[in-house]
Amino acid sequence: GAVVSQHPSRVxxxxxxxxxxxxxxxxxxxxxxxWYRQFPKQSLMLMATSxxxxxxxxxxxxxxxxxxxxxxxxxxxxxxxxxxHPEDSSFYICSAPDTGGDGYEQYFGPGTRLxxx
Amino acid sequence: AQSVTxxxxxxxxxxxxxxxLRCNYxxxxxxxxxxxxxxxxxxxxxxxxxxxxxxxxxxxxGFEAEFKKSxxxxxxxxxxxxxxxxxxxxxxxxxxxxxxxxLTFGTGTQLKVEL
Numbered sequence: 001g002a003v004v005s006q007h008p009s010r011v012x013x014x015x016x017x018x019x020x021x022x023x024x025x026x027x028x029x030x031x032x033x034x035w036y037r038q039f040p041k042q043s044l045m046l047m048a049t050s051x052x053x054x055x056x057x058x059x060x061x062x063x064x065x066x067x068x069x070x071x072x073x074x075x076x077x078x079x080x081x082x083x084x085h086p087e088d089s090s091f092y093i094c095s096a097p098d099t100g101g102d103g104y105e106q107y108f109g110p111g112t113r114l115x116x117x
Numbered sequence: 118a119q120s121v122t123x124x125x126x127x128x129x130x131x132x133x134x135x136x137x138l139r140c141n142y143x144x145x146x147x148x149x150x151x152x153x154x155x156x157x158x159x160x161x162x163x164x165x166x167x168x169x170x171x172x173x174x175x176x177x178x179g180f181e182a183e184f185k186k187s188x189x190x191x192x193x194x195x196x197x198x199x200x201x202x203x204x205x206x207x208x209x210x211x212x213x214x215x216x217x218x219x220l221t222f223g224t225g226t227q228l229k230v231e232l
Contacts, residue, residue: 108160
């Protein structure tokens with residue numbers, strides 16, 4: 001099946017700094033990618049839809065200026081958490097829809113654990 | 118808008134026993150439904166999906182689920198639990214035509230398998 005990777009897998013940063021998380025589709029092209037965040041022992045909450053070559057679409061309540069998304073190529077989307085604070089600490093997961101199969105499946109990255117101190 | 122409800126945030130079974138994880142959905146039209154498994158500090162892996170074909174869907178690792186429109190349910194089952202099944206399970210729903218592939222997840226069920 002298709003593979004989605006994320007980098008880094010874990011990151012610790014100081015409050016006030018910015019952190020960039022990469023999401024790559026390794027063996028397929030993804031015009032759309034999704035970014036989720038997951039708090040401990042909770043479900044995944046969709047943050048935004050990343051669209052290649054255009055602006056991301058953010059879910060209600062998600063600050064677009066804080067969570068910058070760039071989808072510059074068909075295989076790479078990045079999420080930058082700007083001026084991070086401890087409450088931004090979370091598990092961030094990206095996914096990309098299957099474009100080569102039946103079209104129903106989404107492939108998820110392994111996630112990035114962000115800890116803001 | 119679609120939503121899913123997973124009854125039971127924690128389920129504990131003995132090894133070899135039946136696994137039953139419950140999922141009920143709410144949707145104005147018959148949706149597409151998915152079950153995903155998540156191991157600690159990892160992403161999600163698709164177990165199975167219902168996309169309006171056969172109502173009984175078989176997935177990986179011996180899991181299956183049945184779409185029951187009359188009950189608005191899509192419960193996940195496995196006849197015999199294995200220790201390696203211990204993980205978090207998420208039911209998810211998607212609109213069949215609109216919504217742009219967006220998935221809405223349930224709150225998850227932590228499955229514990231005991232000896």
